[in-house]
Amino acid sequence: MSVAPTPVSLLERLGLEPNDAAVWDRLFQLYRPLLERWLDRFALQPADRDDLVQDVLLVLVRELPKFQHSGRQGAFRKWLRLIAVHRCRDRLRAGRLRPITLGEAEFARVLEGLEEPDSELARRWDEEHNRHVARRLLDLIAAEFEPVTQQAFRRLVLDGSPARTVAVELGISVNAVYIAKSRVLRRLREEIRGLID
Amino acid sequence: MQNATVEHPSRAELEAYGLGLQSAPVAEAIERHLTACPPCVRVLETVPDDLLITLLRPPMETAACVAPGADSPPRAVPNSPGAADVPPELTVHPRYRIRERLGAGGMGAVYKAEHRLMNQVVALKVIHRHMVHDAQARERFLREIKAVAGLAHPNIVKALDAEESAGLLFLVMDYVEGTTLARLVEERGALPVDRACDYVRQAALGLQHAFERGIIHRDLKPQNLMLVRPADAPQGERVLVLDFGLARFLREGEAALTHSGTALGTPDYIAPEQATDARRADVRSDIYSLGCTLYFLLAGHPPFPDGTSVEKLLAHLCKKPRPLAELRADLPPGLPQIVERMMAQDPAARHQTPGDVAAALAPFVMAAPAVAPVRRPRRWLPIAAAGVGAACVAVGVIVACLLGLPGGQDGPRGGEDGRIANKGAEPAKEPLQPAPPSAKEKAPLRPAPPPAKPAPVGLVRQYIGHKSGARSVAFSPDGKSFLSGGFCEVFLWDVESQAERRRFPEVHGWAHSVAFSPDGERALAGGQAGFVKEWEVKTGKIRHILERRITAVESVAFIPRQPYWLYSGLGGVRLYDPEKKEEAPRRFLGERASLGSDGRRLLSADGRTLYLWDVETGQELGHAEHGGQILCLALAPDGRRAVSGGVDIMNDSAILYVWNMETGKQERVLKGHEGAVQAVAVSPDGRRALSGGRDRKLRLWDLATAAELHCFEGHTDAVVGVAFSPDGRRALSAGDKTVRLWQLPEPGPESR
16 A cells, blocks of 8 residues: 655745745745735834845745744744844844834834733734735635636635535535535645644 | 445544545545535535634634623634534533523633522533643632632622533623623714713722732723613612633633634733733733723724734834824813823823722712612703702702793794795706695694595605615605715605616715705715715705714704704714804704704704703703613704604613603603614604614604504614605605605694
8 A cells, every 4th residue: 555645835845945946935925925014013114124024034044944843833933923023123223123103112012022922912913924824825825726616615615605605606516615625725734734833 | 444435434534524634545535425425515514614714714803701691692603513502511510500591702601590409590601621721720710710709899790609510610600681881882882971981980999899809800891891780779870890810711721712713802902011921911901901991982992993903902002092082072171181091001100000090080970870860750950950960850949941932933944944945946857846835834733634545555665776774864845855875875866756866976984864955955964984065966066075084973954044054973063164164163962963943943962861952042951861872863843842762771672752842841752662763753743753763663653642653664674764754744764775765644633
């Protein structure tokens, strides 16, 4: 009996093929919007923000091969959160970051809150990370499926429509709707492994 | 493996497949099986959602804890079978018999139960197993709850017991019936100042009691404050604080909780120091949360209403909320400063104990104590006696009102307005005919002569076009067309042809109120986004705009023969001259308003008080306390009577009163509606009234006898706008997405 090779996640592919530009590209597509959204909240100068996002992504490229998932819940996103906090601090210290609306003391307080593992701020931040990563990865893998499969998944899982309704809308069987759900979820789980757990 | 799935996959295998957790070969085998096995497909329908699916869905806003009693679970749990079932361990509990499920939240479910021996009704809060997973945490939970059970205060829901039984942790507390402050505001909007201060002061008294015993709340919010009418003071309102000491355990269990797919509540009331480090919470964090709660009660929304959870936390950390004084104009001096101080960033800058807060708020609570509001007799109090109303009632010094209306001069003006309309009305798309002869209107004391052939009573036609709902209606003075307001929509309809003649531009949010000018040439609308706009009916062009952008405009009207519009909202009733772009110096109390047809008398209402004013001088002619919340009111065109409708929020029952404006007394109670009454109108002859409400019915009343003359059914949602035609023979009602025209029964020979 032959064992099928375990498919690898985005994170694992980065470890196996550290020079594959396409894989890095996907990671950037995944994380750049999230980092931008986070940093926009600090109302930085636009140039500062872009520099900072670039900074964090560079640290990811440099350090990721060394990153070992500790197996603890949320290890990756915590790591990422801390990278972002540290890069902000470094630049703040070097006078290369000028928050527009936030005072320095307030900014420092926010960074402290993000660093504190059990703070409300860190938990909400993580929750937002998880939502973003799940939704964005879904978009990124969607193209691997037939349009009707994509639609069935969206209507059933994202919109919460009853399977029968979806089946009638798309002219497929109820059975096919559930098959679509299972296949897309399986592929998404594969790709997301290590990022949110 | 493959053989097993050809038989029938087990439920566990199917669940794993449904969630995409099976390996490829097993998944393929199950897919082959499913094609020929409908029963297994049905099993897939019941697979509960897991974390990944929850993350993909838009975030659901859910309260972390649900009050026992009123608030039902806000959250539907898709695809999770048996969520509403009572855990089997509880059905056989030796001491408690479960009666019904009251709600569910992040922490667990709440049931109404009965002590089997003591005949006592209690609320049982069952904590999710995964919330308190290890023995140590359970131990601490039970210890903390025992401490909370030691609290005894009129403003705290009493915790009676906590126990671990058959692997379930549950908390037993007093069963109280009432409504949470969150729901109260959701239903009726921001509260009058004195009530908001009273409620928060009561909560502070409860917090002070706990604080003196070393207990802080940590999750104070309007959802955790319950408004009840206590048995020992049936006329009063009491605020009870719920869920003391639970927040800490909620937090500990959260990793597990998040994993189970339950969304976190919205952080609208959390103190900044709690946001960055939970260990820094102390009683002053509760004071911050209480400050946010007071803000919510006064503004109708939390201090930072916009954005995601993270953005809200950042706002608590770095921002000041929009000043309350910008949101409403009736705040007494000193109150905004108290809210600001409670919400100070630095805990050291806040009030230091809940007792300090209670003392600071005391002056803003009405002189009458919370448990003895003036509810009866419902009479106009002469203005001089207003401040000491209760005392005056007690010694019988009521001077019945000052409002005698000389029958002839100040009488009905419907006919006159009609004539003005005829003279001035210009044809729009088709020529408007002169209004029907209005002899009847000129002589409202006599019943109208019956028409040659009475039209059948009931629905004449409906007008369909509003996308989100129809909210307000107004007939043109000639009765040939009408305005209707909806969400971002104000339409002009032709009554007979059913045609939508015009759609007025630039309406934002709900149009709560619409009106015609007495000559029928101009249309006015006001609404949710705080605007008042005037259009030319003939062309649809905007003539004037007043954008307050502060609070919703509830009522609008043209003042006959004067340059003013009238508009009202939380900031009171105001007069505005659109040509000069200035407000009249006189203002009137009241959130909603109704004008007599001569434009001299104004009836307004503010929460639970009705006021009568002289429009010209701005003088208050009298006021009366009203039972329950006033949601709608109408002054008869001749000013002799008024009708007010609303809801008794304690038991959600209808309130509909007829007032005699000459004596200032409540004259009749109109009984029939179930649930809130949301719209009323008085007929042009002042003899009949229409009312509509949450029960989806439109009712016609005889004001002199309080008899219900007819009940019109057909709306599929609450009836929220009503109007009589100028001849009083027909009615319009707005509700669901339609406006409906009804033929009313001809007036009989009822006495006036």
